[in-house]
Amino acid sequence: MKTQVCIIGGGPSGLLLSQLLHTRGIDSIVLERKTKQYVLSRIRAGVLEQGLVDLMEQAGCADRLHAEGFVHDGTLISYGQEMFRVDFTEHAGRPVVVYGQTEVTADLYAAREAAGGAIEFEVEDVELHDLDTDAPYVTYRVHGDDRRIDCDFVAGCDGFHGVSRKTIPTKDRKEFEKVYPFGWLGILSETPPVNDELIYANSPSGFALCSMRNDNLSRYYIQVSMYDSPEDWSDAQFWAELKRRLPADQVGNLVTGPSIEKSIAPLRSFVCETMRWHRLFLCGDAAHIVPPTGAKGLNSAASDVHYLFEALCDFYKGGSTARIDAYAQTALARIWKVSRFSWWMSSLLHRFPEQSEFDSRMQIAELEFLRSNRAAQAAMAQNYVGLPY
Template sequence: MRTQVLVIGGGPSGLLLSQLLATQGIDSIVLERRTKDYVLGRIRAGVLEQGFVDLMDQAGVSARLHAEAIEHSGTLIAVEDDYFRVDFQHHTGTPVLVYGQTEVTRDLYDAREAAGGAMIFNTENVTIHDAETDTPYVTFTTDGQDQRIDADFVAGCDGFHGVSRQTIPLSVRREYEKIYPFGWLGILSETPPVHHELIYASSHRGFALCSMRNEALSRYYIQCSLSDHPEDWTDAAFWAELKRRIPKEFSDRLVTGPSIEKSIAPLRSFVTEPMQWGRLFLCGDAAHIVPPTGAKGLNTAASDVHYLFQGLKGYYQDGSEAGIDTYSQNALARVWKAERFSWWFSTLLHRFPDQSEFDLKMQRAEIDFLRTNEAAQNAMAENYVGLPY
């Protein structure tokens, strides 16, 4: 088999890239290690920057998003029993949209299937060959059969544990990482959200986040120990702890119910450089991870897709290699800004085990500065809704 662009990874970034390429008549094949049902069963983030929405518009797959997404023009920052609001609309003129990553992925699968896009599932032993040359190819096994696909370019959209990043030699790539000393215990419940916007809460007991997927499906998180396991927490214990960490005004009206999903996610910041090697390009979690505090994971993947799509479009339509040659430089410039914001927002709101009394006073002063300073709120709003591509 042969294609112009071979996309490894059938998550939202790989599917979005494939769909965008199709709008320009550029052929692609998507390889996915799991089944479609497995991919659609993964619970992930749901806050979309305007840049992501624009890409969905450009790909022609945004109709349901615009019909069902919840627009958020601001967010609440709570400290113990007090809170204030950062108004995104006032500071930037731009809201964010709440629309689950699962729904984004479903829309993209529907679009690729309707267009007859080539997707191969249950792939094993995926190996990238000759990526540093002009003739890369990928071998893999599916249904017990060995397969080979030759391509002009390979897009590695296969996540942190995928093969794409590992294909780049250690002599070429450099990795930067920060591991946070806590995780997030999250539950999904078929209950109405406690507030129509997200609530980020900092308390002496630790961080909490009140979020949602839609008007009848809520997503809540609390900071927890890395040694905890989901089964250590009953639903009743979770709800009781969440109520202790958010202002009484909201805890009094919190609607609780059985969890339909419960998990613990560790927090890390991670970046690999460069994001390209020859004709292999890394997108999304294959190249970088952010703590979920700033809702940047899916959105930074989308910005990677933007830069790679523009580079490939220029190559096939104009014969220009400028966009693909500068892909890593352009993508990393925005990635590091998203990493900075996610690191800042995480350190602002969480309790760290080694914090001194001085550290706690500085943390509180930083939150108070954000509460009272227009420029600080403007900077936060600009980063939260998404920096320009």
């Protein structure tokens, strides 16, 4: 087989890139290790920056997002019994949209299928070859059959554990990582959200987050030990602990019910330099990971897709390699700022194992400064709704 861009990974970033390229007549093939059903079963956060919404519109995939997504003009932050609101539209001029990542992925699959896009599922033994030449190719196996794709470029959208980043020689990449000493226990419940907006909570017992998927589907998280497992927590224990971490007036609005999904997500920050090696480009989790505190995982992948899409359009339209050559530097400049914001929010809202009383007082002082200072709120709002591409 031959294509112009071979995309490794059939998650939202790989699908979005493929669909955007299609709108410009650029051919691609997507290779996915799992089944479509498995990809769509993964539960992920769903706070979308306007930049990602714009890309979905550009890709022709935003109708359901606009019909079913929740526009949020701000967010709530609590500490102890205190709570305040940061207004996004006032301080940053635009909102965010709450729309599940699973729904984004489903919309992109539907668009690629409607366009007759080539997607191979259940691929194994993927290997990238001759990336340092002008004739790279990809080999893999599907249900025992050996296959090969010749292409111009390879886009590695295959996540942290994928083959793409590992193909880059270790001497040519530098990796930075911070592992947090806790995780997020999250549950999905068929209950109305406790509030119309997200609540980020700092409490003496640890962090909590109240989010939602729709009017009768809520997503809640609490900070737990990195050594815990979901089986350690009954639904009753989870709800009791969540109540301990929220202001009393919000607890009074909380509707509890059986969990329909329960999982623990570890928290870490990770950045790989470089994001380009000859004809290979890394996008999303293949190149960087952020803790979920600032809702930047999918959104930072979308910015990579934007930069790579524009670079490939320049190349195929007029033969220019300027944006291709600048891809890694351009993408990383934004990624490090996004990583800083996620680190800041994580440091502000979580309780750390060796946190001293001084450290706790500094958190409260920072929260009270944020509560009372418009410039601080503007800085948070501008980062939360998304830095410009």
